[in-house]
Amino acid sequence: MKFKTTAELEPLKEILGQDKAINAMEFGLSIDDIGYNIYISGETGTGRTTYALEALKNYSRQKDSHLDWCYVYNFENPHEPIALSFQRGVGRKFKKDVDALADNILSDFRNILNSEEYEKERNQILTNYEIQKQMLIQQIKDYGKEKGFNFKSTQSGIVFIPIDENVDSNSKEFLESKIEIENMTIGIISKIKQLEEDAKNKIASLEESIAISVVDPYIKSLIKKYGKNSKVKKYLLNMREDILNNIYIFYMDDEELQSIDEREYFLKYKVNLFIDNGKEKNIKNAPVVLELNPIYPNLFGKVEYENDKGVIKTDFTKIIPGSIHKANGGYLVLYINELLKSPYSWDLLKRTLQFKKIQIDTATSMKPEPIPLDIKIVLIGSQYLYDLLYYYDEEFSKYFKVLVDFSTEMARNEENELKVARFISNYCNKMNLKHFTYDAVQVVLKHSSRLAQNRKKLSTRFNKIKELIIESNLFADRRNSEFVDKEDVKNAIYEKINRINKIEKKLDEMYQNNKLLISLGGKKIGVINGLSVISMGEYSFGRPAVITVTTSPGHKGVINIEREVRLSGAIHDKGVLILGGYLLENFSKEVPVSITSHICFEQSYSCIDGDSASSAELYALLSSLSEVPIKQNIAVTGSVNQKGDIQVVGGVTEKVEGFFNICKIKGLTGDQGVIIPKNNLDNLVLTEEIENAIKNGLFKIYPVDRIEEAMEILTDTTFEQICDRINKRLKKFYEMSK
Structure with missing residues (x-):
């Protein structure tokens, strides 16, 4: 460089070191199928989310299917609001036009009702009615006089009073005349009522014609503008019919309107702009939505309510979109661990993918019309959760066919x-x-x-x-x-x-004060310094562990003391059992292996797991059997198989550094070092201090492939001699155990 x-x-702006993941992501985004949603796995901090959002942003320029959505009143079934779709940016225009409709009609209708022309035509109808009514009443008066009666109107009705006060009211002629006049009056009143009804119908017809003349231009204008969508056209025609059927509301004055719930009544002529993709700067780019808290309402939307004097009310204007609505036509990004925490969200997401419709479930009788689903979902999570879902949720692999694995x-x-x-x-x-x-x-x-x-x-x-x-x-x-x-x-x-590193420092102090016992010089039979890794959150460090082995004649084989007291994990138990297999493979050809051997991690009071100490345990076991002492200035790590091959282990850098630090505390002598698996050499990334110590001959690394190599380094004795001593001792054990 x-x-x-x-x-x-x-400056580098693209993702680095994830070629495989990038290819998988591009593959998943290139397939437009409901089953090819994407799961991005990998550790936190590898750039999963940053890359996902950037990649989706780039692909969003190529996708052009996202729409505006509006919920409107359903005049045929008020409990099921209708979902109308529009091209981007058209939804807000539709809302503006429809929201203004009722106000415009109310204003125009009042202007006409207050006009001279309307008053003249209405008064003409009323005048004609009054003239004809008076003519009929005059007929009653004239006929009454002819029969000797005067006409008088009272609160209880029409009364006929004899003109001649001396007439005999019980005479046949009087009674017949009175009945005849009353019958005629009944007929005349019936005609007057018919005239009144005709006048009302004429006024209603006049108002209806006015209403049509006011409403139709607005409705026709909206149909011309938005009516290419048959669903929108039907909605506008239903609105027209509803307005004309309830036109009386529009000629109420302000005082009369206050007597009814004006807002609630005119609400059905409003529009809920549910999804507005026209407000974005780049409206051609499909939406990319990251939902950090995918609880049900945030993901699938909700219906809000209000408390009106103790009564819970709601309506279609209170339908609120969720992130899946906002991402519809584009991409939705979710963290799978958060999604699985939320009750119902995961199951409802799968149901939404299955039926390809977004349904808002409510606690009331309101059932908003579902919206068609057109989306690509990207889940971000761990490989562990991916494996669990793949094996235990049969629907997972049906809808998430693309794995993008971040290294x-x-x-x-x-x-x-x-x-x-x-x-x-x-x-x-x-x-x-x-x-x-x-x-x-x-x-x-x-x-x-x-x-x-x-x-x-x-x-x-x-x-x-x-x-x-x-x-x-x-x-x-x-x-x-x-x-x-x-x-x-x-x-x-x-x-x-x-x-x-508080715990590490505390342990260093304990080694320095000899509270944790360890020998870094001389030789001991059946004692070896193994190496372990202690993890404290994001920090891990290595520490030596003194392993001791005792052997005696018997038939119990190799006993793991940690296992006996339940301080041993399954992998560690396996490592110890392998030791028995190695002994049988190499030392049971002449006589049976008749030993009882105890292996112990000294001053260990917590659970031990992993097999990286199995080689150290085997070295100590061979030392105890052969009675050949092991150098205490060399620590050991490595896993072993039954054939004696040394296998790679984890945390080799921390283990080497951990032993070096103890050697530095106790005093570097120049002959101290660590035996590691040869195949672990590439995993060593040591501090500059240790690298310099190695260069200056103050510390050593011994890479080995086989048990034989390590035993010769640890004992300065050929492995052949060690085996000879072991065979002789095993024969002695066999004779004693018989």
């Missing part, structure tokens, strides 16, 4: 080293931080390999690299330096460890 500082480099490491080569430097350059620019010198980048690269636990790899957990960049800047600031140098990075690494 040819640069002095990262300021000279072109935690990448090859350490010149190309990737330069890309990491460019990544540092980009992050420094983005966060306005000091740039790194060439030497500082080298320290970051080594730290990255340490995170990957492999000298030939670099970590892709870039959140850890970001933390190191930020913290290194702090130390550069303290020096008032223009750039971050290697010492700043080293200080940042050291200080972070120093903040979280």
